[in-house]
Each structure stands twice: as structure tokens, then as C-alpha cells.
Amino acid sequence: MSTTTRRSNGPRTPQGKAAKFFDDRLNLAGPMRKQLNKVFPDHWTFMMGEIALYSFIVLLLTGTYLTFFFDPSSAETVYHGRYLPMQGIPMSRAYASTLNISFDVRGGLIIRQIHHWAALMFVGAMLIHMFRVFFTGAFRKPRELNWLIGLTLIVLGIIEGFAGYTLPDDLLSGTGLRIADAIMLSIPVIGTWVSFLVFGGTFPGDVIIERFYIAHVLLIPAILAALIGAHLALIVRQKHTEFPAPGRSEHTVSGERVFPTYAAKAGGFFFIVAAVLAALGGLAQINPVWLFGPYNPAQVSSGSQPDWYMMFLDGSTRLFPSWEVRLWGHTLAPLFWPTVVLPTILLTLAIGYPFLEAKMTRDTLPHNMLQRPRDVPVRTALGVMALTFYLVLFLSGGNDIIAKAFDISLNAMTWGGRILLLILPPLFYIVTYRICLGLQRHDREVLEHGVETGIVKVLPTGEFIEVHQPLGPVDAHGHGRLAYAGTQVPKRMNQLGAGTPLRHVRGFFYPVKEKPEIQAALDELEALEVDQHDVQHQLTD
Amino acid sequence: MSTTRSPAGVSAHELRDMTPEQAMLAGTEADGVHIVHRRDRFPVRGTKAEKRAERGVALAFLVSALAGVGFVVAFVALPFHWHLPGTPQTFRFYTPALGGLLAVMLLFMGVGLVLWAKWLMPEEEVVQDRHDEPSSEEDRLMTQATLAVGLEDTGLPRRSLILRTLGLAGGAIATVPLVAMVGAMIKKPGKQLEHTLFAPNTKLFPPSGRIPLVYSDWRRVSPDDLLPGSIATVFPGVHEEGPDGKNGITSAASPTLVIRLRPGQQIEARKGQAGFGWPPDAPEYLAFSKICTHAGCPASLYEQQTTRLLCPCHQSQFEVLKDAKPVFGPATRSLPKLPIDVEIGSDGRQYFVARADFNEPIGPAFWERS
Ligand code: HEM
Ligand code: FES
Numbered sequence: 001m002s003t004t005t006r007r008s009n010g011p012r013t014p015q016g017k018a019a020k021f022f023d024d025r026l027n028l029a030g031p032m033r034k035q036l037n038k039v040f041p042d043h044w045t046f047m048m049g050e051i052a053l054y055s056f057i058v059l060l061l062t063g064t065y066l067t068f069f070f071d072p073s074s075a076e077t078v079y080h081g082r083y084l085p086m087q088g089i090p091m092s093r094a095y096a097s098t099l100n101i102s103f104d105v106r107g108g109l110i111i112r113q114i115h116h117w118a119a120l121m122f123v124g125a126m127l128i129h130m131f132r133v134f135f136t137g138a139f140r141k142p143r144e145l146n147w148l149i150g151l152t153l154i155v156l157g158i159i160e161g162f163a164g165y166t167l168p169d170d171l172l173s174g175t176g177l178r179i180a181d182a183i184m185l186s187i188p189v190i191g192t193w194v195s196f197l198v199f200g201g202t203f204p205g206d207v208i209i210e211r212f213y214i215a216h217v218l219l220i221p222a223i224l225a226a227l228i229g230a231h232l233a234l235i236v237r238q239k240h241t242e243f244p245a246p247g248r249s250e251h252t253v254s255g256e257r258v259f260p261t262y263a264a265k266a267g268g269f270f271f272i273v274a275a276v277l278a279a280l281g282g283l284a285q286i287n288p289v290w291l292f293g294p295y296n297p298a299q300v301s302s303g304s305q306p307d308w309y310m311m312f313l314d315g316s317t318r319l320f321p322s323w324e325v326r327l328w329g330h331t332l333a334p335l336f337w338p339t340v341v342l343p344t345i346l347l348t349l350a351i352g353y354p355f356l357e358a359k360m361t362r363d364t365l366p367h368n369m370l371q372r373p374r375d376v377p378v379r380t381a382l383g384v385m386a387l388t389f390y391l392v393l394f395l396s397g398g399n400d401i402i403a404k405a406f407d408i409s410l411n412a413m414t415w416g417g418r419i420l421l422l423i424l425p426p427l428f429y430i431v432t433y434r435i436c437l438g439l440q441r442h443d444r445e446v447l448e449h450g451v452e453t454g455i456v457k458v459l460p461t462g463e464f465i466e467v468h469q470p471l472g473p474v475d476a477h478g479h480g481r482l483a484y485a486g487t488q489v490p491k492r493m494n495q496l497g498a499g500t501p502l503r504h505v506r507g508f509f510y511p512v513k514e515k516p517e518i519q520a521a522l523d524e525l526e527a528l529e530v531d532q533h534d535v536q537h538q539l540t541d
Numbered sequence: 542m543s544t545t546r547s548p549a550g551v552s553a554h555e556l557r558d559m560t561p562e563q564a565m566l567a568g569t570e571a572d573g574v575h576i577v578h579r580r581d582r583f584p585v586r587g588t589k590a591e592k593r594a595e596r597g598v599a600l601a602f603l604v605s606a607l608a609g610v611g612f613v614v615a616f617v618a619l620p621f622h623w624h625l626p627g628t629p630q631t632f633r634f635y636t637p638a639l640g641g642l643l644a645v646m647l648l649f650m651g652v653g654l655v656l657w658a659k660w661l662m663p664e665e666e667v668v669q670d671r672h673d674e675p676s677s678e679e680d681r682l683m684t685q686a687t688l689a690v691g692l693e694d695t696g697l698p699r700r701s702l703i704l705r706t707l708g709l710a711g712g713a714i715a716t717v718p719l720v721a722m723v724g725a726m727i728k729k730p731g732k733q734l735e736h737t738l739f740a741p742n743t744k745l746f747p748p749s750g751r752i753p754l755v756y757s758d759w760r761r762v763s764p765d766d767l768l769p770g771s772i773a774t775v776f777p778g779v780h781e782e783g784p785d786g787k788n789g790i791t792s793a794a795s796p797t798l799v800i801r802l803r804p805g806q807q808i809e810a811r812k813g814q815a816g817f818g819w820p821p822d823a824p825e826y827l828a829f830s831k832i833c834t835h836a837g838c839p840a841s842l843y844e845q846q847t848t849r850l851l852c853p854c855h856q857s858q859f860e861v862l863k864d865a866k867p868v869f870g871p872a873t874r875s876l877p878k879l880p881i882d883v884e885i886g887s888d889g890r891q892y893f894v895a896r897a898d899f900n901e902p903i904g905p906a907f908w909e910r911s
Contacts (some may be wrong), residue, residue, distance in 0.1 A: 039669035082623045103623050107616055110636045142673070175838055178793070179854065182836035182905035192907045196728040203793050203837075206786045220870045239671050247577070247668070254668040257574065261658045261665065267652030275648035284641005297830060298757065298774050298796035300839045300853055317836070317871060320856045324873035324906065333906035334873050335836055368671060400856060410856050411869060514588050516828070521585040 013227070040262045041242035041255035045136070048129035050266065054273040055122035056228060060420055062115040063164075069105050071097035072167065072213030074206045083290055091169075091294035094209045098168040098289055114281030119161045121277060123309045126154050134353075134383050136370040138241045140363070144354045146234045149227050151350055156224055158309050163216040163305055168287070169209055172304050174295025178203065186333035187340060236326060243370045244486040250368050311397030312390055316342050319396050319417045351385075374443075375486060377436035384432040385425040391422045443489045447471060447482050469493065573670035581663050594660040601653030606643035615642055654901040670732060733785075734907060737794040737830075739879060740898040745779065751882070753778040754799065754828070754893040757790055761892040763881060764819070764826060767801040772843045775799050778894065794903055796831035796839055797879055798850070799893065800861055806848065809866040813900065817880040819893070826893070828879035829865045830903040833857060835872035837905045850876070877903045 011020050021163065023029050073093040079086045081096070082103040101108035130150055133139050139147040162180070166173045181203040185196040201205040239253045248254055256262045280286075294302060306314055316338035325332035358364065373380040395402065396417040403413045450468035457465055471490065472482040490496050514522065549625040551572070556564050569576055615899070623634040676684075697704050741750035754762040755778035762775050775797050779789035789795055802808070802825050818824025829850070832839045838854035843861075849868070850859040857870030865876035877899040886892045902910055 034569050034572050037569050037669075039574060039667045084623070106621055107639055111637045113636070113640075126727045175854070178838060179836045185905050185907040188908050190908075192734065192909055193727065195907075196730050197723070197726050199727050200726065201785045202733050203578065238673070239669070251671050251673070252668045253671055254577075254666065256665055257569075258668050264654050264658035264662065268651040268658070271647045271651030271654065273651075275646075275651060278640055278647055279644035280640075282637050282643065297777070297791075297793035298839055298841075300841055304853070306821045314855070320871055322857075322867065322871050322873045329911040330908050331906045331910040332908070334871055356889050366674070367674065399855070414856070414870070456774040507708055514590070518585055518588050522588065525584050 024106065036257070036259040038236070038258045040258065041240050041253055043243060045132045046240070047269065048125050048132050050269060051273050052122055052125035052129055053228065054270045055118045055125060055277065056224065057270070057276055058118040058277050059115060059122060060221065062111050063221070065111050066101065066115060067199050067217055068107060069097060069101045070094070070167070072209050074169070074204075074209045086290065089294065092209065094167060094169040094426060095289070095294045097158035098170070102290060107481055111279050113284075113286050114277050115164075117280040117284070118277050118287045119164060120308060120458055123154070123161055125159045126150070126157055127309075130154065131383065131387065135373045135380060136241070136243075137367065137379065138370055139354045140367045141358060142238055142366045143234075143241070146231055146238075147354050148351060149231045149234070151347065153224065153231065156220055156227070156349065158528050160216060160220040160224065161307060162311060163212045163220065165287075166212050167209065167216060168289045169295050171292040171295055171299060171301060172287075172289075173303065174204070174297070175300055176306055176310070177208065178297070182333075182335055183339045186336040188330075188332055188336070204295075239368070241368055241370050243372075245499045246487070248369070253368070305398060305401070308394075312393040313343065313397070315393035315396030315417070318399060319393070319416060319421060321418075334539060359365070369486065372486060372488075374436040374439040377433045377440075380436050381432040385429040388425045388428045389421065392417060392424060396421075442491075443484055446489050447484060448480050450480060451490060451493055451496065469496070548758070569667075573672060573675045575668045576665060576741070577668055578666040579663055582661065592659075594656075598653050598657045598661065599654060601649045605646050605649035605653060608642045608649065612639060612642040612646060615639055642674055730909070734904075734910075735902045737903060738789045738790075739793055739797075739895040740785065742779070750788075751894040751896060754797070754881070754895065755789070759790070761886065762799060763892050764801075764843065765889050765891070767799065767826070769801055769803040770845045772798055772800045774841075775828070775893070794832065797828055798831045798843075799826060799828045799881075800843065801826050803845075806862060808862050808864060811866070811875060811878070814864055814878045817878045819881050819883055826881065827861065828881045828893075828895075829859075829861075829876040830879065830899060831876075833872060834874040834876060834903075834906040835870070836903060840876065874906070877901050
């Protein structure tokens, strides 16, 4: 009896049997359905974090490939590979194996280049993602923890990138490492000890490639992966924020379910990001180490640039005045301020901002709805100020190249950078603040008076007026009664009515003609939907 | 609202009688997920529009697969070995070809997936409850009590002896790995940063111990090698490796510039460095550390016209005629000057030697530097 019931209830298909196998052991049915049904909101600005995540995955894949061929050793060897211009030149095995990956390993060069492009994209996407979170207020309670994790990820990502950039042991990376050593040496009291600890003696020593290697392929990626996991777990736990819109509230999240639509879109987006990286890796040369030569402390190439995420430090170093402090027989190097103190201040400000803002605005409530930047003028202006400061530093990191390109003296570039660094941020603060207020005012104006139609009418009095289309019910004076709700306000006539689903005309060159019986069925359905729609309206009005 | 609300908590029996669609909806309701709007994009099956969409997605996947095949063919068949310029340069197409094909394969996979979701899967608008109410007062009270009683059970608040000794043991356990790991890496700086391999060495070069100046290929540097206004990078001619495994040429502290002034050019020597050039009374040859005093890049560009040395890293400029004093940029200190002299070699020619080490540490500043 029992056997027959079990048989009639039990799954018969292979998938069903597999599902039962796992469910019997792990009790998955409930929790799994919850995840499949989980709702994710959609907005193009939410893709920045995704790009960072997908770049990281590409980094893991390509990086693992590189470890199969890369030889992390400072030991000296003489080059005998396919790249003839380097034949017989003594160099480190790290550099030789990087040449090897580029010239002797089939397809090695493209993987190296994809790896490097993905590193640039990874840090860049994180930074843009951070600004998205900042300008929309997504860092507010309850999401401060993810703000902090995100900042840690950016810092670690930059360190990881620098470590990777150092590994090939070419002239450029060695020069960067030399400067990193000088930065360590500049730290008061412990600087020399830090430098000797890292390099195992004086620069460059013979352990640095080996140490950076293990940090680059194991230590930092493991921490990054753990933090990314925590970052995502918090998003799942706290659910995504969303922009306000009709039908949305603080207590719900709206969008698409993970299975199948969101999963298909997100999976597709991963491949698109990977495709862009593959195209860059194949078509755009990056870090051609064979042109730089092996590291040699006596040589440097002019006009050389670090990876972009290091440029702002390069810029701050170039702009900072040459102040050296001598105290009681000790030296405080000028390098200390722009490369240690300045980034520490920037990071501290970023860490403290969510808490500071909550304190200043006395805001203790949790928030799930994003804000439009214009609605929070002070924050937006502060963000633009920070961005301006960063950009001046960034551009100053390449001021010799700009000077050359536009035939400006370097002296002028340096002084210009110093002055702009002090003047532009406050100026942009004021301008941004004004723009925000202007945009706010225009939103209110449209809500009150309606959208400009572009139709000009002559009144019997001879007066010309432009006809405005009210957005909703109006009072006796013809003023709109809609309150601003933190959502986009339509400003042009063709933006009106976008809330109702649009029926696309199918077909690209000409409308598609369906077979008569199918067309009939379609018309019938459409009529039915319109009916339903009307009924709903009558019910809700 | 036309939400198909199914009562949460339907029985298995009821669920079995439902269509899959109904059972799915019951599941969403059970999870606090409300489908506000759900509409099949092709309620009538087999329309031309549907077939067109389906073919579009399939075409994307097909292109992806073909690009994959193309990648494998290119990977195996295309030439990729580097050849000298002047010979056929077909290898230059290898990486772009792979990149292009890889990108097409990935892109069309991605585009296919996205279009599939956008064109063919039902359009849905779904609202999910956040369930983000703060913990209930009851939960808070009970958890608080659980923690308090648990702590009481351990007796820690009363047994301060255990608390303190536990703190000590915990501190030890946290510290020991740190000490062991970091301790193993600590290297006492000592005086390494204050000296270079130019320091006189009577063992290697008896009797005077003066170190010869050499080029990077160990040839000795002679005054005749340099034309007026020219410059050369030289090193201490020490073959023996130091404790850091570096010899005179590979050590990062070694690179030094010898500059030959043009006739008529005179230098304003810094205090205590008057006789460092050669000849000592009317110096024509000067030697400075090549390592920038700012952050350690080689200050390698010499502008003959302005007699300035430029560091390409952050554009510090050093005025050679003022004993390499920094005149622009972030560097704060002059390039250290090497006291040089000339000896007659076994071949009868004149060669440079260092009379002594630099009289100050070369390169970037550090705390212990006085
Ligand atoms: C998470 C972020 C990562 C970043 C930002 C990053 C960045 C970089 C960069 C900029 C380079 C220099 C590439 C070049 O030669 O042009 C590099 C090299 C390298 N990376 Fe990564 N990487 C990351 C993760 C990984 C992982 C997870 C692995 C291995 C498991 C790895 C393995 C390597 C190896 C072996 C090299 C040296 C090979 C070479 O330069 O040709 N990387 N990395
Ligand atoms: S290292 Fe020479 S200017 Fe900075």
C-alpha cells in the first residue's frame, strides 16, 4: 500500500528524481524557492557594481591561467626566447617569464592583456559604483556596513593592482616600486623599518617579487573574495534599494524575479562585460613590457605613466610643495604628506561620511528608497567637490604629458594644478548647489503649471501665451495639485503617458502581417485587455 | 489590481490539483512576493512576431558558437611567432584575431541571453515585501536575557581572576603569531642606507682602497671618454656581492652621473664640497648620485643648455652649476656629490676613482637621516 502511494507521488522524470535526491538530504525546497522568487529592481546605474563583480571573475580566471606560466622569481637569468631584441640580455626570471607569456605561449599575450584590462576595469567600476551609491544616498541606514566593505574593496583592489603591476619586474614597474619604497621610507619613526620589513633589506633586495606574488595571487584575492561575498550577502539580506516610483514603497522592493528573467539578464550581462574585456585584451595593447626592458635602477623612461588608479597619488606628489621638516636630527620627507597623509584623510572622510550625515541631519530612520541627487543639494555638492579634487590630482599625475601636448611649461602646469586644486572644488560646490536648487524649482514649476507644449496661443487681448499641459487635477486657479514625490517629473510632451505599457509596432523595416486567424485571436485578446484596464480604472478611481 | 492572490498556506492536495502556473503563484505568495502584472509576450502562439524573436535569439547563439569555432581554428592555425621587422609580420594579427573572435563569442552569448529575457520571457512586475521590521521587542528581551544568563553561567563577572588570566592568554595567542610572522620578516635597518659601494675598501683595492668608476659593462671611466657638456652613468667597480646579493652595478644605490662641464662653466660648490670635482681646483668633471632625492627615480635627463638635471618622475630639476641644488619640483635636497679623483691605469690612461663615499645618504629621505 505504502509503496504504491510513494510511487504515484514520487517524481518520474530524471530532473525530478535528481531534485528529490538533493531535497531529501538538504531540505532545499523552501529556501531555494525563496531565492528563485527573490525580486531585484532594475536601473542602469545599478550595473556599475555588477561590472566590478564580473571583472573580478575575469581576473580570477585569467590570473589563474597566468600562474601556470609566470615564474615569480627575482633570480637572474639570460633571455633566450622568441623576442629577438632581448636575446642574451640578463634579467629576472619574472621578467623573462612575462616575455615568455607574451611571445612563446600560444595565446598568452591576450590573456595577459585581458588580465590587465580587467584590473583597470575592476577598480574603475568600483569607483563609479561608489559615486552612484553616494549621490543616491544608498549608503544611509541600514546600509552603512556595505559602504565600509565597499571602501575596503577599493583600497584592496588598488593594492592588488599595484602588486600585480609590479610582478613583471619591467622598468616601469620597478620604477613604481622604487617610489613605493620611498613612500614607506617617508613614514616618521617606523618608515625605515617598514621598508626593510617589506623588502627584506635595502631596496630592491631579492625577495620582493616572491612576496608580492603570494600577496597578489592568494592573500589579497582571498580577502577580496570574502569581502565581495559579504557585500553580496548583505545585499541579499537587506534587499536592493530602488528609486521612488508610483506603486513603490519603503517596505517593498519591486522589479523582476531572479528566475528566470533576472538571472538571464544578469548572466547575459556577465558575458557582455567579458566580451568588452576580451575585445580590449585583443585589440588594445596594454603594458607592453618588452618595450620597457627589465628593471634597472639606473634607468627610467620619461613620460611613463602608472596605471590610472595610481595617477591621483602621482598628481598629489607632483603638486605638493617641497617642504621638508627637520626635527632633532630627524627628517620628515616631503613625500609623506601627499602620499600617506592625504589618502588617509580622504579615506577617513569617506568612512565617516554616512555617520556624519546622519548626525548632521538627525536622521535615524532606515531608508530603502534612493534619492535624486538634486533633492539633496548639500550632499551632491560635496560629492562633486570631492570628485573635482580627485580629478585635478588625477590630471596632474599626467601634467608632463599635458604640458608636452599643449606646449605649456611644466612650471605653469604645476602652479596651475596647485591653484585649481584649491579653487575648483569650492567653486564646483557652489555651482552644483545652485544647479540642484534650480532643478528642484523647475520640477515644482512643472507640477504646478504643467508641461510646456510648445503651442503658442494668441489671446483675444492680443497677448501671446504658451499652452501648458497639466500633469494631474488642477485647482480653481489652474494650478496642479500633485505633490513632488521624489520621482522624475516629465518635462516634455513625449514623456507623458510613459507609465502605461507601450505596444511596440513589431517588425523593423515594415510592420509584420500576421495570418488572418492569428490576427483575429490577437485582436480579441487586445480588446479583452483594454476592457480589463478600463474596469480596473473605474475600480480604482 | 488584478493580482491573482492565492491564499498562502494552501494544502499539498490543493496544489496538486492546480496548474503549474497557479502553484507557482501560490509559491510567490508564500514567499511574500506579489506578482502585480504578468503577461505573456506572445499570448497567441506561433505568431510571426514570436517566430521572428525566437529566430533572433537563436541567431545570436549561433553566431556565438561559430565565433567559438573560429577561435579554436585561429588559435591552432594562425602564426604567432615573433619575427624581426622587415620579415612578414603576420604574427601581429594573432592576438587581435583571438580577441575579436573571443569577444564575438562572448558578446553574442550575452546578447542572446538578454534578448531572450526581453523578447520572449513573460513581462512581469513583481513586488516583494522587505520584511525589514526591526527585531521584535520580545526577541530583543529574550536574546538579551540569553546572553546575560549565559555570561552569568560562565561566572566571568564574579571570577575576575579567570577574566584577567583569560585576557592574558588571549593576548598571548593573538600576539605570538604576529610576532612570529612579522618578527621573522623584520630586518634591522642599521646603517645600510647611509653608505654605498663607493665607500673605500682596502681589501678589494689595496693600498688606497679607492673604488674605480666603471660603466655598466665594467669598463673603467676615463676623462677622455666624455665630450664637453656630456654626461655618463657610472657605478662603483665592485664585483663582490654585498649582503643584499647586489654588486656595484646592480645595487640600487650605485647609479652615479659624471658630468663634464663646457669650457667657461663654473660651479658654485656647496659648503664642504668644494674639492669634490676634478681637477679639484678648477673642476671640469663632477659626479652626483643619479638617484633623485625625492622618491628615488634616476634623475637621468641632462639639459645641456640650462645645465639642469631633470627627474622624469615628478619633474624635479637640479641645477648642476649649483652643485645639483633642486630649483623646481618637489625635491628638497641637492643630489649628493661624489668626491672623485684620477689615477693612472696599467695601460697608462687616466681613470676616475672615488676618493671617498658620498658624504650624506643618497636617495629619498628617511626618518633616521639627520
Ligand atoms: C582582484 C584583482 C586583481 C587585480 C586588480 C590584478 C591586477 C594585475 C595586474 C595589473 C597585473 C600586471 C599584468 C601585466 O603584466 O600587464 C597582474 C599580473 C598578474 N596577475 Fe593579477 N590581478 C588580480 C587578480 C589575480 C589573481 C586572482 C591571480 C591568480 C590567481 C592573478 C595572477 C597574476 C599573475 C600570475 C600575474 C603576472 C603575470 C604577468 O604579468 O604576465 N591576478 N595582475
Ligand atoms: S623621484 Fe625625482 S622628482 Fe620624484
